[in-house]
Amino acid sequence: MTDRLTSDTFGIDRAATLLREGALVALPTETVYGLGADARNSDAVANIYAAKGRPSFNPLIVHVSDIEMARRFVVWSDTAQTLADAFWPGALTLVLPLKPDHGISSLVTAGLTTLAVRMPDHPVALAVLSRAGIPVAAPSANLSGRISPTTANHVLNGLDGKIGAVLDNGPCPVGVESTIVGLIETPTLLRPGGVAQEDLETVLKHPLQAPEPDTITAPGQLASHYAPTAQVRLNAAQAEDHEVMLGFGEIGGDLNLSETGNLIEAASNLFDHLHKLNETQKPIAVAPIPNTGLGQAINDRLKRAAAPKNG
Template sequence: MPDTSTLRLPADAAGIARAADLLRDGKLVAFPTETVYGLGADARDDAAVAAIYEAKGRPSFNPLIVHVPSIEHAKELVHWSGTAENIAQAFWPGPLTLVLPIREDAGISDRVTAGLSTLAVRLPAAPLARDLLTAFGGPLAGPSANRSGRISPTTADHVLSSLDGRIAAVLDGGPCPVGLESTILGLAGRPTLLRPGGISAEQLSEALGHPVMRRQEREAISAPGQTASHYAPRARMRLNAAEWREGEARLGFGDVDCDLNLSPAGDLDEAASNLFAHLHQLDAAGAEVIAVAPIPHVGAGIAINDRLSRAAAPR
């Protein structure tokens, strides 16, 4: 664990090269994707992966997503399938993670999979993430770059507020445009939506040619982001607030009077992009309770409500 403050690296060739060197040395480097900032470590290095769990305070039963620089790299790590190829061609690079059986010769640390026989892989779309993966030249384990269970980071400042001094560096690429973690699709059996995100179930079903199955909450954890309590601010959360109560911080949606508005126009994609940043802002202001206006449960609203329900769950 670093003994000094975390470096903030610029989003230029020198910053990328420095980040790649640190990763090759077994250090932890946060980097921006189109979804949220990931906490990167060499996925083949047991000690580096263990350092992710330590820095985040993440439970060891919670597996990690591995980011790859190309589809060809993914095929070296998992048993690829025709379905995986079709889905990857439709949505990669992008905010979609695929869970497939891990290859016996993948060379990935057992800590990444948390003892499972599958591996979660993603090819991100963010140019800076792609440049870093190419410069590093290998797979990067990359959960969200925050303390476990807390609000996910969508800026370098969010990363530093949670992990300063606990990781080597953060590659500062500005705000993440999608703002919610990737959709996770399980392909180890029947295609199953394991976590909602930027790619909707409807989009996946259209690409598959049949409806995608949905994971039931009572099922064992099979991918990141499935713990009951997750994405949580220090403040308590009150969801589906039809009216405001005195003393609450008010997080609105649509044409409502509030402290911060996810989208005054009622745009769900804009709301998703703003969700974590607004929660960070209200939490930093010292809110004891954050009341959230109802969010339509369609499209990106399904992923937003998933994150909100886990943020509001008993801790």
Template sequence: MEPTETLSADDAGIARAAALLRAGQLVAFPTETVYGLGGDARNDQAVARIFEAKGRPRFNPLIAHVADLEMAETLAVFDAQARALAQAFWPGPLTLVLPLRPEAGISALVTAGHDTLAVRLPAHPVASALLRAFGGPLAAPSANPSGRVSPTRADHVRAGLSGRIAAVLDGGACAVGVESTIVSLGPEPRLLRPGGVPAEALEAALRQPLPAGGSETAPNAPGQLASHYAPGAPVRLGAHAAETGEILVGFGPVKGDLTLSASGDLVEAAASLFHILREADALAGPEGRIAFAPIPEKGLGRAINDRLRRAAAPR
């Protein structure tokens, strides 16, 4: 990959960042919480590159950042409570987990295969300008290698991700320094992750208690334990050929009924994983099984294998 560019937070830098994002590249940008690692939330390949750049071990859900409430409402379904919180705390460090609109066009890697979307309207003026210039939602976890301290300055991003991403949009130090608060609003409000908006302020706006929530088996936002995405059909791993009643999903030299990547490209495999799981499940039917060819345990292969092991676990 080309060396990582450092872009000034002026009109030219923001225009360059937006052009890179439209081309499917990754750009780190400041929010009021921490620097986010942005990629087009509608582009499977771009989102897969986010996981690759971070060395993220699992396909956890990502937050979609938007330019305004109007954009958010084209992606997710807002009820009265969601609108009340958005009006009270947006723009700002609050993420809402809401029902995903089927027509939104969001990559399944952003939602980790769920029917909900984590969405946020950041307050940082540079983030706001970039989102307006880009004209769409940006998936953006913290711009640091997975497991490392979240970055609050551009040099933190460069220290961890230089050479792995296209550019860093330098907007100075982040004011809040901790990630956004995450609240799920269906069917009852739940606090999924403490963050930049205190729970007490949210409870005051909702006029009701906000209990802690989240799921070990099906997290629908970052900051929870890894999800278990399982198709209806049983899954067998490490297959070089299909057995009777199996749909074989190939990779590289192992050919199948479907393939994650005929060329053995792990970014392509990651980008197609959730789509292929669903397609294979439909082909297998109620009595069938799914077999997956071996995936190398390196780079994005670790994340792919993590999800496949969970899909294959006894249930």
């Protein structure tokens, strides 16, 4: 049973405590209710995908309480400061390079080296973020493919019993999704949204660059999905002599996604294990993964990793 919390001091404190403990909490924002989890906790983030029934792992936007929290995790720039001063809190997400030792789960970034951060313009969301003191990954709090939730009832209709709590603050002041600007090199408009392009360009004093075709992954980050440079062979019972093995369950290997066959544990280990095996510069053999629940998203990502490499 999912707790329904009111947006008073007790409810805000309880929501913050649940998030710190690794639970999922649906939070109101100025756009829709977001399904929040500690962005540093891979198991908690994996549970977002399990609860929503998401069939693939895509980068998630991380919500922060203030600029100082964002600066703990990303390489902040003068341009980021200019845009944040003008539009935070608000419907603007900035994509920036991750700092070394950032501590953010690789499930949040989908294995990429950048992070999408936003400071929401909602007093209850900001109060929870400030009280929790942690970065919170929060896609919309609905089953994948369903209409985005703008009330606590919408959240419970799809997720009751699958998440720890929903913090009820009545209907969201329904707006459009956040504008996403990439600040990796030249400022780039990755997704139009609640902050107009013209307003951004007025503050920047120059035009935003358009993204390259076919290079955007949700929530608007540049570059294709993470894939190892090594060849990847799926559904392998064992490794060949020249390969390293990524095991699952009773099929062991150099690394094992989950020795107990737990798909949430497997999802939380997926990107980190692929990175480590890729560093061996050997082809990677991967044990079969059940194609149920989170296994569907794991297999989707593994199929992308095993796709023929360009060049």
